[in-house]
Amino acid sequence: MTHVLGYSASVLAFLLSVYGAVAAVAGVRLRRPEWVRSAEMAAYANLALMTLAALAMVYALVTHDFSVSYVAQVGSRSTPLFYTVISLWGALEGSILLWGWVLAGYTAAALYFTRERSGAMGAYALATMLGVGAFFYLLLAGPANPFGRVWPVPLDGPGPNPLLQNHPLMGVHPPLLYLGYVGMTVPFAFAVGALLSGRLDAGWLRMTRRWTVPAWTFLSLAIIAGMWWSYDVLGWGGYWAWDPVENASFMPWLTATAFLHSAMVQERRGMLKVWNLVLIVATFLLTILGTFLTRSGILSSVHAFTQGTIGYYFVAFIALVLFFSLALVAGSAGSLRQTGRLDAAVSRETVFLVNNLLLSAFALTVLLGTMYPLVAEALRGVKVSVGAPFFNQMTVPLCVALLFLMGVGPALPWRRADRDVLRRQFVPPFVAMLCVGAAAVALGVRGPYTVLAFAFAAFTLVANGREYVSGVRARMRSQGEGPATALIRLVASNRRRYGGYLAHIGVIALTVGIAASSSYRREYEATLGPGETMRAGKFELRFDRLWARNEPRRFAVGADVTVLDGGAEVGRLEPRLNFYGSDQPIATPAVRSRPDRDLYVNLMAFERDGSSATLRVLIEPLVFWIWIGGGIIGAGGLLAAWPRRRRTSRAAEDAPASAPVAAGQGVS
Amino acid sequence: MSRRLLAGAILAALLPTGAAWARQSAPADSALEARVREVAAGLRCPVCQGLSILDSPTELAQEMRAVVREQLAEGRTPAEVKEYFVSKYGEWILLEPTPEGLNLVVYLLPWLTVAAGAAVIAIGVRRWTRTGGEPDPTPPEAV
């Protein structure tokens, strides 16, 4: 039953997508609006079909229906319900199913929330989304069919990958990642729609920007959640290893971030039209490339799914998308002549240009480093590694420069800045920067980049904070509002702007956390008998006893550790090793996280009789602020992305842009 | 083999290996340790995914660190120690490709891009800010 339901839903979704894509294009070309309408219906139907397929799979997982191939692959009777449900995205086929579902949702949402859908741009955008959908539904109907039939039906399954059932964050990180990744399809579709319809005016940019912000927010949160998972599960005390899959999620984030800034330049000054198209297309391609890298097994990675033929589908799809979008952009570059002008070199516009340069160079560096092992093997026939030392060396200067620009941008006005404005805007941040920089050096911070990171963080924090403070002050003066009301009204008056500043503040917290924890990480290791203590920084750790117990899906060995600070007991930790039926035990660290420093304890080894345990202890300052920063970035993104109430939104949004060109005018 | 049996086999196999796992704290010679860390950070842990033998908590990584420490203590230079590992594991063991030949591409291309982009922006900004100047057709594409 589930087989038939799930499989036919996938096949039907594929057929409807192909139909819809063709109908939408034909409808525009041949001026048959009813065909476009039918394509819209197909998109809504796809959402229903994919919801059905996904729920069928969840049902099969929860009822342990091992006759379904995917369940036989990842399910197990002893896996707790939560991990059973989230194993929906624990392996290749399920993750493609989730992808298809999310894409169907985005397509329907883009239709529902878009006014301009009757125009040519909307129809082409719809065709693009359905075309991308057709690819993923084809995968579901063919090489990645999760609804295969298994006979004879196994009595039990192996259960999900132990790494994926070790932490609740696995229930959060992948869906966020998909919401971010797949969400980039919508801006891409509007860009293609604009190119095909020749309507490269403010309209497409507004649509594109509006859909990029939520996708960007999800992607940011997904990256942070992935870091957190890595930190809490992998046991090495780090959160970012420049693993190909981490890079794959980071590259589209970089290009999307660049777009969010350069879009403002186009809005204000009508410049960078081609560049913005390039960024949107690149972002989408990088999400597909990332999926390909992780799904095809072409690069090895902790998170990669190992798979065979599906890679060929992806290569074909990437080639197709890359070919068409490049040909489209390059072909229309001539008609997109630069029309804007700058008033002065010292202006926010210029800062955005530099910011875009650095972000693009950053993305290029990550792309090069990620792909280079492939290139080297193809050209030199030698396996090489490109890892953390390379990426850190190359990108830390870029990060530091970007951190500084994040403060310069908001402090500089658009168009031009006179001397008084400059003095008013820049003196406080510079003072903060010099104070913090001097304090850091005085406190013994060495390493030029670490000092710069702290100093620039202060600069940028003051620059962005001032935007809030001066705005609130102005309202309190002019409107006579209280500080809280003033703040709320200020933010509500331009949520995109203040959401952006908030996201900046989040990035500052994150950067400070990374700079401090990577520069001042301390490591201690000792083998202790029961009752013995070891010193780790200001803490003393006492190993109390070793325990072992059977748990529903695993066997665990753990150590009870008491944390002492100046002789007083401040906490207990329980680092453990989980044994899941594979030959490698998974070390689960115990972390005591505080705003000033994290205490990260791993059980490395033990004597079976409990007479000793080997502990590896890491002290990492300010890690806490990475997660806080992630939360602030998410809040800023949400603030900027949350849809306006319909009543007020149109007028407010359309006001700055010139009157939109009549729909359909640009049909080519 | 059923899961339960398998788990039993693993426990039987794993639990008694405590002795092999036990290790002593790292020696206190901090100058040597700093050099060990430097070399270890550049060597890839063979049983992990992309982690260095400095970061990796696995046993093999610890043992490789011990080899690094031993060789450095014997007076070998960091380059010689790395060369030893390359001769055993191939160039793959280095987390950072040696900056020579084709590998130079990954080191130089990003900076060349930044330089070229900066030049484009500098020229572009000058043109666009020229008073009364014609709109310029060059898109400021950095990459």
Next chain:
Amino acid sequence: MNWRGTLIALAVVLPLILLFRVGMHRDPRAIPSPLPGRPAPDFALRRMDADTAAGTLPTDTSLVRLEELRGRVVVLNFWASWCLACRDEHAALSAVAEAYRDRGVVFYGVLYNDTPESARRWIEEMGGQSYETLLDPGARTAIDYGLYGVPETFLIDRSGRVAAKQIGPVTEARLSARLDSLLAAAPAEATP
């Protein structure tokens, strides 16, 4: 879209496809070892069970040195009792070791990050091992041989060069075929 766009697009897409094509036909996890063809790294390892030595060596010292094995084909199998794939290849290794014992091939297991007690228990559980296992404290020899994980098997020819390296479990047919070709390659030297 026009010819210019198409050309630019093709110039980018085609190399990328080629690159991925190459990439798809290789295994990212298979890392070629630089060792085959080079002299095998020397070792002097203690026998796990000196008393059960089944007469594979004329001397009864507790150390096994590679240099003393010149003139014979050596099969070096790194294993551990906690390694699941080692269970798969155990029968094949024991059988091949038995079959080639009189043809100048000597097998040694090298215990990797494991204790002799659990190794002995494992051997007992698996129904014995037809060759000796050596101890490698600190995995120095394993690292000398560029070991990634267990099981890994090295074939060393009569002149002391590494002839082949097998990552993962061996099969009887494949191992026998390799040994046959190694023995055939240098038939001149007499087997003891």
